[in-house]
Every structure is written in C-alpha cells, then in structure tokens.
C-alpha cells in the first residue's frame with residue numbers, strides 16, 4: 496500500500512468521494528487558506544534579533560461539488576479483501592442429495608412412512 500487513500504465526506508448533502516494519491520482532487524475547487532505561524536515573532540533578549548517560528552500545517556479544504564459547503568479529506572485505510580477460494584462445482588446428483596437431506600431435516604424422516612401427514 497504505497498498510495499495514501501483519502502475520503503471526502505460532506506455532512507450536509509452526503510457527498511462522498513474516495514481518492515487515491517490525490518490525482519482526481521484537481522477537479523475539486525480548493526479554498527485557499529492563509530498560513531499561520533506557530534508563535535508570534537518576538538525579539539530574542541540576548542541576541543537582539545527577531546525570532547520567527549515555523550508555520551502550522553493546515554488542513555486543505557475543498558468545495559463540495561453538490562452543495563458548495565466546505566469539505567476536507569481524511570485519511571482512510573482500505574481493507575483488502577481476499578477473494579474466496581472457488582468451491583468445486585457440485586454435480587447434479589450431489590445437489591439433489593442435498594435437497595433431499597434438507598427436506599428430511601424440515602419434515603422429518605419418519606414422514607416418508609406416513610405421506611398423508613397429520
């Protein structure tokens with residue numbers, strides 16, 4: 496799993512989109528967000544120089560194509576489901592035998608001796 500998978504979900508209208516690698520994100524309109532510094536730039540008392548800090552990482556936000564509200568992506572994990580091993584195909588005789596067995600379970604084997612029932 497090299498590619499990261501992300502899911503967009505709109506709470507308002509239920510729009511859902513799963514993207515792998517973010518290539519198809521280009522079709523969505525991205526809202527521009529200004530970067531914010533982690534701390535206010537301040538003066539270092541000993542060196543007398545301004546100390547600037549790094550910028551915070553902000554979540555990218557996009558416009559929902561259905562209703563226009565702001566949506567963001569969250570990383571999801573896709574579970575790889577193993578394909579079930581193909582069962583050997585039953586012959587017609589085996590199928591009939593199974594059906595008879597089921598009937599026996601439902602109606603009881605002693606029913607055969609008394610077909611009129613009740």
Ligand SMILES: [Zn+2]
Nearest residue numbers: 505508559562
């Ligand atoms: Zn929406």
